[in-house]
Structure formats: C-alpha cells, structure tokens
C-alpha cells in the first residue's frame with residue numbers, strides 16, 4: 001500500500017464541504033446538474049459522497065493492517081445478506097446530521113433517495129444475515145478481519161404472488177448500478193477445476209500434481225465495512241466469475257464461434273445466482289463450483305496478497321483463523337492441504353498440523369437433511385485432487401478413532417467422513433469437525449444438542465473442541481437505524497453508550513415502572529405502527545389498521561418453523577367468531593403479519609403460502625369481522641421491510657418445534673424493539689425467556705426432551721384431532737373449502753393431510769398449549785400499562801443479544817485474536 005495523502009480531504013465534517021462533494025459527484029460522476037438530476041442520479045451521487053468520507057479511513061485501515069500483521073479473522077461465508085447500505089454508512093461515518101442538513105438546503109428529499117436503494121440480497125435468511133451482523137460488529141470492535149464471499153449477479157429471488165401463489169422473479173439488484181462496490185479486475189485470481197492428478201516430482205510425503213482441465217478468473221469486488229464511529233473500515237471481498245483468456249483463445253480458434261462464446265457464459269455462470277434453498281442442500285454441481293470458486297480465491301488472496309511474500313506459513317495459526325460459516329466453505333480444508341503439500345512441498349504431517357489450527361466451524365442446523373454431503377462421483381470429477389486429500393484425511397482420522405475406541409466398527413462407520421449409503425459421499429460436517437480446532441453451535445440449547453446428538457461421537461472423542469456462541473444482531477441497524485424513536489428515548493434516558501455496549505440497556509429497567517416513560521414508549525410504538533401501515537400501503541397496496549396489535553411471524557417458510565400452526569390459530573379464531581362461540585367484542589383487534597419465502601422446489605412450503613393467502617383473503621373480505629382480524633402477507637420480505645416491521649411489532653411468533661430451530665435471530669430483533677414473544681423452548685428463545693423473565697414471555701409447547709420422547713413413542717396426530725373439538729373445528733373448516741372458493745383438493749387437502757397424518761414437526765401436539773398461550777397474550781394486551789411494562793423490560797434485558805457480544809465470545813472462546821485500536 002502506498003503511503004500518500006488521501007485525495008479527498010475527508011476529515012473536515014461540515015455541511016459546506018459535504019454539499020460541495022455532493023454537487024461535484026452529481027456533476028462529474030453523473031454528468032448532470034442538480035436541476036436535471038433524476039432521483040437515481042442523486043442517490044448515486046449521495047452514496048459516492050458518503051463513500052468518499054469512508055475511503056480515507058478504509059485506506060488507513062488497510063495500511064495499518066498490513067503494517068501490524070496482527071492476527072486476522074477471515075469470515076468465509078457463501079452468503080452475506082447485507083440490506084441497504086446508505087443509511088448505515090452515513091451513521092457509521094457520523095454524517096447523518098450533516099447530510100440531512102445539506103440535502104435539505106439543496107431541496108433534495110433524503111427519504112425519496114433512500115427508497116430507491118435496492119438491497120443486495122446475497123443470502124437466504126438467518127445464516128446470511130448473521131454474517132452481515134458479524135462483519136458490522138467485527139469492524140465496530142476493531143478486530144482485524146475480512147469477509148469473503150460471492151458477488152451473485154442475482155441474489156435471493158424476488159417473491160411475487162399470483163392468485164396467492166408464490167412466483168419467483170429474478171433479483172436484478174445491479175440494474176441501476178451499485179455505488180458500494182469497487183471492482184478490481186487487475187487483482188483477479190485463477191481458480192481451476194476438473195482434470196486428473198499425476199505423480200508429483202517433489203518427493204515430499206503425500207504430494208500429487210493436479211492437472212486441471214478448465215479455469216475461471218475470480219474478480220474481487222471490495223465493499224467497505226465501517227465500524228461505528230471508530231475510524232475503522234474493514235473489507236468485505238466478494239468474488240465474481242469471469243472467463244479467462246483461455247476461453248478467448250478457444251473462441252479465436254474455434255470454427256463454431258457461437259459455441260465458443262457460449263463457453264464464456266459457462267464460466268461466468270458460476271457467480272450468476274444464489275441458490276434459494278436453505279436447510280435442504282440440493283447437491284448440484286454448480287453449487288459445488290461456487291463453493292470451491294470463492295474459497296480457492298479467498299485462500300489465495302490471503303496467502304499471496306494479505307501476507308508478506310516472505311511469510312513463513314508454519315506461523316499461519318498466529319496470523320489467521322478462517323471461520324467456516326456452516327459447511328459451505330469446508331472445501332477450504334483440502335484446498336489448504338493441497339497448497340501446502342503440492343504447491344509448497346511440505347510433508348503431509350506438517351501440513352495437517354497447521355491446517356488443524358486455522359479452521360473453526362460454525363454449525364447452524366439440527367435437521368439431519370440439512371447436513372451437506374457431496375457424492376464422491378461429483379466431487380471427484382470436479383475436484384479430483386481434493387477428493388484424494390479427503391480420502392487420506394479420512395484414513396488417518398479413522399485410525400485415530402480405532403485407536404481411541406478399539407473394536408467399535410459401528411462407531412467408525414458412523415464417524416467416517418465418507419458415507420457409504422445411499423451412495424458414496426463426503427459428509428462435509430464431519431470433515432469440518434475433524435479439521436476444525438473448534439466447533440460451535442449458535443445458541444446454548446443448539447450447542448448442547450450438537451454435542452449430545454448430531455455430533456455426539458465427535459464430542460466424546462474431543463470434548464474440548466465443542467463450544468457455544470449464542471447469535472446476536474447488530475444494534476446499529478436493528479435498533480438505532482430501524483427505530484429512531486425508541487433510540488431517541490433510550491438515549492435521553494441513559495445516554496448513547498448503548499449503541500456499542502448494549503448491556504447498558506439494563507439502565508432502563510427502573511423506567512419500566514415509570515408511567516411517563518411507558519406512555520412515551522407506547523407513543524413511539526404507535527407511531528412505528530402508523531409508519532409500518534404507510535409502508536405496507538405504498539409498497540404492497542395492503543391496508544391495515546394503524547392501531548391493532550401487530551402480531552408478526554417472519555422467517556423462511558419451513559415445516560419445522562410451523563407457519564401452519566400460526567395459520568391454525570387464525571382459522572380457529574375465525575371459526576370461533578363465525579360460529580358464535582367467541583363474541584366479536586371479545587376479540588383483540590390483531591393484524592397478523594407474515595413474511596416468508598419458500599424454496600422454489602419445496603412444494604409443501606409453497607402450498608402453505610397459498611393457503612395463508614387464501615385464508616387471509618377470506619378473512620380480510622369478511623365485513624362481519626368489522627376489521628378486527630386482518631392478515632397481511634406482503635410479498636418479498638427482506639431486510640428493508642424488516643427494518644420497518646420490527647419496530648412496529650407487539651408480538652413476535654417463534655413457534656418452531658423444540659429442538660429444531662438452531663437459534664433464530666428475528667426473535668432477538670423483536671425483543672430488542674419491545675415486542676413480547678410467544679414461543680417454544682427452542683433455540684435462543686430459551687435464553688431470551690431466561691433473561692426477560694417468565695412473566696414477560698409467553699411460553700408454550702413441548703420441551704425438546706418431551707418432543708423427542710413423543711416422536712420416539714410414535715406421534716399420532718389423529719388422536720389430537722379427535723380429542724380437541726376446537727382443533728377439529730378449525731381443521732374441518734380449513735378442509736371444507738370455505739377459504740378456497742369451495743376447492744377442497746390442492747393445497748387444502750395436502751396441508752390437511754400433512755398435519756393430520758404424519759407430521760415430523762408435530763404441530764397438532766402443541767396446538768392446545770399454543771391457543772392457551774394466545775389467550776394469555778390477549779388478556780395481557782388488554783392491560784396497556786402492564787403490557788408496556790413488559791415490553792420495556794424486554795428491551796432492558798436483551799442487551800445480551802448484541803452481535804458485539806457474540807463477536808467478543810468468538811474472540812475469547814475461539815479466535816484468540818485481539819482488537820487493534822486505530823489512531824482516530
């Protein structure tokens with residue numbers, strides 16, 4: 001990095017200089033005058049202006065990082081669900097007030113520009129959003145770190161509804177240009193695929209030579225990751241695939257020009273689209289290409305450009321931890337072995353000793369079907385050398401198991417990295433666990449179940465390897481930015497230290513008993529609801545009452561999360577009212593808000609969406625309800641919408657079957673914004689309830705041991721259906737076709753059967769307890785003072801769920817890296 005004075009004098013923070021920069025960007029960047037500028041011109045100019053202020057700090061951070069050579073964390077993740085960038089960058093750079101003032105004076109409407117931003121949806125859900133929160137906290141905590149991932153040209157699909165059914169549209173997030181990325185084609189690295197291996201010449205133990213048969217170039221796109229007002233700007237490096245010159249040569253030589261151009265497209269397909277499946281890996285070749293593509297580029301980048309040329313790789317464990325965000329980047333393990341043994345000429349044992357000290361693995365699931373496996377056939381074809389390396393790792397590992405548990409061949413088969421059934425395949429979670437020096441789950445219960453069940457054999461062999469880091473969310477985006485009203489109130493009460501030290505929210509506890517504080521808290525919640533109502537109307541044409549209880553269930557659509565149980569609650573209320581069992585004036589006015597995307601190939605999930613929309617349409621159109629119940633299912637729930645919904649919610653639905661949701665992070669966002677939770681004893685709900693207290697949380701349902709026990713004994717949904725008249729009535733009403741224009745087949749029949757015949761997630765077993773919990777919700781909500789006291793206590797007691805705390809735990813329990821303070 002060249003030591004020079006940064007081109008933009010970014011240090012003076014005045015309205016005048018900001019205005020100058022903005023107009024300069026408009027004129028010279030966009031080539032327009034303010035009078036003639038489109039909103040998009042202004043958005044781009046504003047974004048670049050803000051970016052300039054951060055650039056100086058960014059270069060400084062990079063210079064310091066290179067100079068200090070401090071231990072670095074590389075967060076390897078196939079997904080970063082970033083959300084909108086502009087506001088967050090302005091906040092971090094402390095430019096929000098200056099920008100506001102400057103734009104106001106110019107007559108530019110900041111809200112209009114903000115609304116133009118298209119969020120980079122480079123993730124499916126919780127796992128990808130967690131990665132985005134973590135890089136925010138890494139920067140804010142001054143940890144030398146870099147995020148590595150893929151710059152998908154199309155992110156998670158844009159969901160639309162046609163006649164209530166989900167229809168996926170491509171997410172063209174780059175169509176208006178992305179001012180937040182800086183491409184560096186000159187730093188492209190090559191990534192190889194296919195071919196075969198031959199004997200190596202070096203003579204070191206374990207070496208072979210890989211003769212690949214095709215290559216692509218990986219072009220880095222850098223994104224700034226600003227810490228909150230601490231002068232640090234870290235880097236997120238996302239890789240984009242481009243055809244190499246090899247392809248050009250083919251084109252030049254090929255008789256079939258068109259065919260040759262198609263070969264280019266083949267290479268560039270690698271970073272074309274994010275796979276929209278979560279929790280159900282599809283085993284598609286292109287997905288493995290994506291994984292190896294970004295991992296190989298990232299390792300090379302770190303080893304060849306971040307480290308000095310003369311760095312002794314034996315010291316690698318002092319310089320880096322590669323944190324594996326689930327198994328998607330695990331192919332990094334054989335890749336590092338290949339580099340050390342085949343390229344650098346190390347003996348196998350030396351290479352393995354280093355490799356075992358630089359990777360740590362975070363698991364995000366408990367569902368067996370979500371554990372990634374790659375068929376040996378496919379892996380061997382795409383990455384023949386890596387498969388050989390995996391085989392040798394496995395051979396030595398199996399020796400170790402045999403030595404530790406002599407005669408226990410069943411155990412050996414269970415633990416092997418290679419599965420034999422139903423086909424020979426590599427179990428990526430086993431590879432990650434064998435190679436990683438630490439393995440962590442994402443909430444206490446999850447980590448315990450990992451060690452007791454999913455990876456039990458491994459935990460017996462290496463108990464010290466297993467640890468927990470409970471997830472967290474960034475308070476900058478999900479409180480400070482999303483909820484300016486509440487943020488102001490908190491800051492007025494306890495100062496603004498909470499933004500980077502969220503445990504300070506404890507200081508609000510006494511104010512839960514202060515009637516005036518509660519009144520103001522309620523006022524803010526009410527204003528947030530009105531704002532959310534405005535957003536829904538403008539965004540989706542959905543009309544909701546500004547003052548009803550906002551009851552929110554937002555998360556990917558999956559059977560284990562049990563959106564259908566929520567639906568049964570709604571149908572049961574409707575059945576009760578229409579049959580006269582429940583007097584209308586006894587019904588708490590509620591708006592049920594759903595947000596959920598289904599994986600395009602997940603039929604049952606799509607049927608559930610169609611059914612929620614059908615029930616919603618019927619209820620919303622029924623005048624006899626006098627608007628007391630309303631179902632709002634805005635399409636395409638994303639980070640942008642979350643930032644408007646979360647501050648408006650009264651009730652947070654976290655109703656997965658106990659033992660299935662690894663953690664959840666939406667649950668944390670809602671609690672921090674003063675929603676109460678109705679939830680099972682699952683994932684991080686357990687920790688939320690412990691912190692806020694039983695009296696401020698609506699617990700229901702089986703515990704994990706109870707659920708496991710029932711499942712083992714044999715769950716009989718029919719018995720619940722027959723013995724609970726209210727449940728029967730709700731299910732029968734659903735099956736009758738009243739919600740689907742008389743249609744009793746299709747989604748109706750399918751969901752009915754899935755709930756009443758064989759449901760792995762045992763929704764009916766928790767129905768009674770869920771309905772009782774909802775009655776307690778209604779009773780509690782009727783007492784506004786008591787409810788807002790609970791809501792304030794939820795805010796005050798959930799500071800633990802800051803991703804800053806998660807990152808501190810990773811530092812203490814896993815990384816052994818230290819924050820490095822910048823000169824400010």
Ligand code: NBX
Nearest residue numbers: 124126127278279364442661662663664665
């Ligand atoms: O990770 C989620 C868990 O389900 C949540 O409980 C947890 O809070 C969150 C963060 O730890 N897992 C998740 O989001 N998985 C995926 O998105 C996923 C994506 C692709 C894939 C498999 C899983 N092939």
